[in-house]
Amino acid sequence: MAKEESYDGNEIKILEGLEAVRKRPGMYIGSTSSSGLHHLVWEIVDNAVDEAMAGYCSKILVTVHADNSITVVDNGRGIPVDEHPVKKIPTLEVVMTILHAGGKFDNSAYKVSGGLHGVGVSVVNALSKKMVVQVRRDGKIYEMQFSRGNTVEKMKEVGTSQETGTSVTFWPDGEIFETTVYDFDILHNRLQETAFLNKNLEIVLTDERERTPRVEEFCYAGGIIDFVKFLNEGKDVPEALKDPIYIEGTSEEGVPTDRMGDVEVALQWNTSYSETVMSFANDIYTPEGGMHLEGFRTALTRVINDYARKQGILKEKESNLTGDDVREGLSAVISVKLADPQFEGQTKAKLGSSFMRTLVLKIVTDGLTDYLEEHPKQGREIVKKAQQASKARNAARKAREATRRKSLLETAALPGKLADCSVRDAEMTELFIVEGDSAGGSAKDGRRRDIQAILPLRGKILNVERVGDHRAFSSDTIQSLITAIGCGVTTGSGDGGDFDITKARYHKIIIMTDADVDGAHIRILLLTFFYKYMRPLIDAGYVYVACPPIFGIKVRNKIHYVYPNGRQPEDEILADTIRSLGLNPDDGDEEGKAEGGKIAKKRKGYTVQRYKGLGEMDPKQLASTTMDPKTRILQRVTIEDAITADRAVRELMGSEVSYRREYIEKHAHDARFLDA
The missing domain is CATH 3.30.230.10 (Ribosomal Protein S5; domain 2)
Structure with missing residues (x-):
């Protein structure tokens, strides 16, 4: 019999003040990942926007400082600084340190508000290692300092001003967040969206982390x-x-x-x-x-x-x-x-x-x-x-029905060259969508036959962003994809169609293409297909991109694999890896032939092979580097922002060539991110 454990009042813990926020931050900001980090900015900006919607604020300044601290300044009324009638401390301190304290619980201060619960700014305070707040009102400037939810310096006058408004500067707490580095594009997109929704509201985003500060201004008279x-x-x-x-x-x-x-x-x-x-x-x-x-x-x-x-x-x-x-x-x-x-x-x-x-x-x-x-x-x-x-909808419906009938007739022999797995539990199984027969052959030989299925593609999939549903569903390649996955499709307008996620035959659908331009193009085409016709699979976390190695460094009889890291150019990653093996990346550069006739660089004490195609790896190599759940690297496909995702698909896969040209010119130096 198990020993009886005591359970009395001593076991009940009370988290005082903002301790609960630090203990369970995900309950308040969703996560401690990059998404949660950026949520801190939204909370402060939303307060300023509430002032704008109330008719008191016309300008918001958001600045990312060199140390990744953030300052948000507005020209609203300024947070009240008088003594709170109940707490008997400055109202500013109440707002910054007490949950559910704010002017948004009735309609006296704000008739309309996005921040409803009064938790925003106090949560940001709790999750910041330091916060400095300045309030301009009544001809004076007041300042308070906080750290991790606690008051560090009481409110004091620090100057005079005829303007009104609030300035909040905070340093996210590295003890809480997985990263404290802000993404300029995420800030840019959200602030631009906010400016669109508030006619004539001026929002200025400044990034001081670059040698020459980057400044973006948003103000839309047309809303x-x-x-x-x-x-x-x-x-x-x-x-x-x-x-x-x-x-x-x-x-x-x-x-x-x-x-x-x-x-x-x-x-x-x-x-x-x-x-x-x-x-x-x-x-x-x-x-x-x-x-x-x-x-x-x-x-x-x-x-x-x-x-x-x-x-x-x-x-x-x-x-x-x-x-x-x-x-x-x-x-x-x-x-x-x-x-x-x-x-x-x-x-x-x-x-x-x-x-x-x-x-x-x-x-x-x-x-x-x-x-x-x-x-x-x-x-x-x-x-x-x-x-x-x-x-077109009627034609698409007929094509979908034909695909569905075909899939029912082909239950014994699934589409195309699909090599299915033996396990039927979708939660355990994986489908690799592979570019070409050569890579498909290696993948079939190297896979785990019980849980891994392989579907090789012939050539490039149709660009579904540029054709109607009826043409898309008439494509043999797309029919094979739909039949293999088994859950049907939504319509192009996203109303659900005949899609049923419970019928998905695999809970990991992995796009595995070569690490070259053609491979990147095929990957984008496939992601465009999933985005348009099977987006619920992305939302459910079922769609992944495989990350094969880009180099193999052979030292004696052992191969050390080099993967892209999303931060450095390929040549820098290669050089760093060579140095980590105690070798000199500058020792010779003689062109030679590796095993199997593949081009490699022979150097003093080692050989470097560039893997441009999956077919250049034998089945054992492909399995150990890219397919084995114990050793591979997979990146889950997510849609963080609907506007950004839709715009990316539109610009990269739409009919307007100038946008693709502009994107390529802008991101050419980031080619290393193709697998990121």
Whole structure:
């Protein structure tokens, strides 16, 4: 019998002040990875944006200092510094050191707010090794210093100023975070998005970590109209639809405060086959949509069908256009502001305030109906595009059904040259999508036959960003992929299609291509396919990229493998590895032949082989370096930011060549990141 353990009041721990935040940071900022690190900035910026939405702030400055500390300055009212009536200490200290202390729990200080729980700035304080806050108000400048949630220096006057606002500088705590290095692009994209959503709000991002500080300024007089134009950059927009449609409205008078709201919608069609619709509530991105998105979609489909019937474009016996039809090629932004938003889940991914569905439905219905009546040429262009989408959708459905029937008929002999595994438990199995028959042969011979399946591809997969669904689903290569994976596909507009993730035959789908330009291209094409038609697999963490070695250093009879690290050029990685083996990277550079006739560099005491193709490794080498779960390196494919991901796919795989040229020129020196 097990020894009885005592369980009494002594076992109950109480975490005082901000100790709970430091003990369980993931509960407050999601994670302690790079995502959580950047979340600290969003918390401070969101407070400044709340001041802007309240009408008191017009400029926000965000600076990344050389030591990766961050300063956020706004010209709002400034955090109150008077004595708090309950705590009897400066209100500034209350806000910075006590959870759930803020001006956002009723509608007196902020009618609209993105930060709802009063935990933001105090959480940043708790997770910073140092924080300095300055407040400008009442003609004076006040300052306080904190460390890891505790007050280090009490509030004091440090100067005078006729301006108002708050300045927060913080140093993330290396004891908490996996990294304390900020990514400029992540900051850039989020701050630009914030500027789009707040018309005429000026946001300046400065990075002092470079020899010449990098400065980006964002300010959009058009607000979400400019946002939609930005989303459509690189896409072909019909001449008749060059000007985005803008609709705005607010609740009627007499509506209770908790059911009041403002609605802004901007939309514009392009000639592509995919839909990009971004929805926001109080500037918070809602990737799973919610009531505001439902209202928008219902209104859009209903109004366009009513217009098409009224104009005689849709005949009596013709079926109505579907939501997929009218949204094909649509870029839209829906931004709502409301006093007391209700979100589903802690991540605020979905807006649950039901009255917003009715409000958005009414405002979009009225606004779009008026627009179509006043712009008949544009109206007919929109309906014409939807009708073309309807025809293509029917063709795509037939192609999908043919693929599905084919997969059912081929259960005994799965598609193409698939070498399936023997285990049927999807959680244990892996599918390697391999470039070419040569690499496919090595992979088949070197794999673990019980859990690893191999699907070699012939040539390059179709670029699905540039073709419609019907063409994509008619491709033999894509049919093989769909059949092998087994879970179906979403439609190009992402409505779910016949996709069922529970039917996925593998929970690790690994793209394994050569470490050259062609291999990188195939990898991008495959990722574009997964992004467009099987994105839930990416969201679930099922899609990976294999990282094969780029060099083999043979010393005597042992080969030491060199992998890309995402930070250094290949030649630097090679030289560092050679030095780590006690050898001189500069000792000779004689060209010779390695085993099997492959080109290598023979040097004093060692030989360097460059692995440009997976087929250059024998099955044993390929297995040990790239396929064996004990020794391989895999990188999980994630989508951190929907706008960034969509823009990357659009620019790299779309029809506009100039964007690809610009990207290549900008990132040519980063070619080492192809496997990152």
